[in-house]
Amino acid sequence: MGVFRYLTQFFRKYKWYYFFGIFWLLVVNVVQMMVPRLLGNITDSLAQGMLDARGLLMYALMILGIGLIMGFGRALWRIFITGSARRLEYYLRTKLFAHLQKMSPNYFNRMKTGDLMAHATNDINAVRMAFGGGIIMATDAIVLTLLAGGLMVAQVGWQLTLIAIIPLPILAVSASSFGRIIHSRFKNVQAAFSTMTESVQENLEGARVVKAFVQEDEEIKRFEEAAQKHVDTNVHLVKVWGMLEPLVQVLATASVILIVMFGGRAVINGSISIGDFVAFNSYLVMLIWPMMAIGWVINVLQRGRASMDRLNAILDEQPDIYDGDNAKDVDVQGNIEIKDLSFEYEDGHKALKNINLNIKKGKTVAIIGRTGSGKTTLVNLLLRLANPPRGTIYVDGVDINDIKLKNLRESIGYVPQDNFLFSTDISNNIAFALEKTNTIEVEEAAKFAHIYDNIIEFPEKFDTMVGERGVTLSGGQKQRISIARAIIKDPEILILDDSLSAVDTQTEEEILKQLEDIMNNKTSIIISHRVSTVKDADEIVVMDQGEIVERGNHDELVKQGGLYANLNHKQQLEEKLGSA
Incomplete structure (x- = not known):
């Protein structure tokens, strides 16, 4: 199956968004090809003294009209393509989160939290870039190359055009080689980012232990090592990217030099008009842009592919615990x-x-x-x-x-040993299993768990925020809120x-006494x-x-x-x- 197999459903739903986005992108590309020809005509008319004020105004209005169409078209393709890329980001992130919710507890014993966070942030962002800016730039690179190349042939003939595109095959071979290296090195970058994220997350959760054992300096050193590795892997990637971009620019510049040399001679010899030469150079500038963009496109697409590979590894994981074929209510x-x-x-x-x-x-x-x-x-x-x-x-x-x-x-109403509380208020923690918070039920559950008196002593009462993992509460208070959370379910x-x-x-005796009536049934x-x-x-x-x-x-x-x-x-x- 393909590397983007988990995105099939998304593209089925939003294929027309991409279709209309690419359509308007093509419209913009086609329309802007008229500008060099108009500039060429203006140049020839001026050189021949055939352009009056009325003609100049007509050309100006035509260029203005082209600009308006291009502006309108660019707004639409941004809405359709960039907007769809953002929807893709949402789709993939929620799909990943939903998948993690299905995984068995043992899976989270094997996977690091920081690594999963890196997948949910950096990797998904890289995929979004590939299907947003990557598609736009790739379409531009292909279409502009074909259109500009075709019009160059029509303008000055295939000989001069062939001279201009001599660097392109070299660029294609180089880009292919660099793309494979970028793919591999970007995977290392993401892995290093995961390690660094895990270091931060673990240290913040264990901040009290770190301070109690006076290990701040050691933890700073450990983080510096993780951060340095992240820098080193990025530099390792940048070295490739740093060589690819100048190579593209050198080859693009070589095209300009060749055209100035041979095109200028053709103008002097009278083989082509100065207007044709201006139009040809304008088309060449348009051709140079996609040539220069190829490096960026390859970089973005390979990053997206590498990130999707990493996401696939998670989405391919199957939960150990699931409903069997014979499972029933x-x-x-x-x-x-x-x-x-x-x-x-x-x-x-x-x-x-x-x-x-x-x-x-x-x-x-x-x-x-x-x-x-x-x-x-x-x-x-x-x-x-x-x-x-x-x-x-x-x-x-x-x-x-x-x-x-x-x-x-x-x-089952379950009160675990670790008494995990969420970073919300007390009321929502107690009513966690309910579809809608019911104040009366929450208060009754709190009374059964012998925590009600403590809660109403807080300034915000049941609206008191408990902090991350219930850090603002004592151990006993967290335990009793956990008991209330189990009781409110009214489990069998x-x-x-x-x-x-x-x-x-x-x-303890008071709590157990309060629970007697519930536990009897x-x-x-x-x-x-x-x-x-x-x-x-x-x-x-x-x-x-x-x-x-x-x-x-x-x-x-x-x-x-x-x-x-x-x-x-x-x-x-x-x-x-x-x-x-």
Whole structure:
């Protein structure tokens, strides 16, 4: 398939825009070819003393009319071609963004944010330039060359025209060679830009860590290295571009010299009139312009092609997680059954081993265990952020792989560990899953999450901007807003993944008490490393190294004297020491 295969749909829709744009571009090119002939006629008439004031006025009006047509035509081709190029930029950027939305979480573990940002900015801009200015200049170069060359032959004959275009074959061969080099080097430029962008993005996100560890100088040095590489790759490209443009100019100048020499002699010999020579030189100037533009055209088109290659690499990627042919919508009630579930990641790490769970609607199951015991992996499989083996996880008796992703995820209220908040106000963060923000629902959800009192203390209340990733809020406030965001969905399944770790035990108890009424009617899964969070669950599952090692309620597990009892004892001691 062609390098621009993902643009086929766009060109089907906007082909007539390009057609009319090129049509008016051709009209302008044809009309402007009349000017040299008029100048030639004026020159001959003046030389022969045959031009009076009336004739001069007529020629002036004709040139003015040509200028008006050219101005009108140029306005139209800019609207059609340049406007379409901007639409192409929008189309490609939204297509790329929509494609990234479909990709699985694992894809973003492999790809750098800075690299993706470079694709969405520089690469798309390069493609726009190729299908805007590139098409305009390429059309000009081809049409003006043919028209000017043809009129030159008609004006003074093929011999003098042939002399004028001697440099063109040299230019064509040189341009082809330079084009391949430009294509390769521009890819390196874009890769260097991606690295530099990633360095900036990562440093700004980790600004507090950088300052806390006094690594400002080291980070400046790292950025300088990335920036220098970007400069070096650009200079490497400019060296080629810097040689191509002077070469074009030298060959164009050579044409002028040849015409002055041979054309001047023809005028002296009387083979052609001085008017013909003026017209011929005007056509030659028009021919020199596309000759000089060839270098720019090749540069822009090759940059566009190189950038489209890079974009294709992303658009060709297929998501790991998608709706299968048998996927269907299910009226999710919240009954979850896990049978002999084992799971390992691509690197061979075995995260889960022989997990068996049966969670009935309205029941609360807590999962507790050390870091790395597989708790979050289990949740990711329930959300299908990773694909579980077929026949291992069922929701209401239906294999989770046969439930449509949108249907499944809309039925689950999920509070993740990282509590990501968007750079908007508190109200919109809570109402993130709603089509339209409902003030009453937002406030009720905030009360259930025990964050309402904190919010109304802010000067802007629910309109308070939280900053990038919720930077203006404390960890506990971010967690409770995340809980409110999950509650407002009114999901059939509620999953809290270590989402109370940043609040004190008293606040934790108050939040859980507030959530009791909601959790009584929903299937709830609470993941934590704190016993105080899970002790009131209907069933507590203790995991270690990817396996369920203990299960039961709080009292039963304490009596068993195993891992849970040991963890409970340690945390009780910590609380006593903390209150002493």
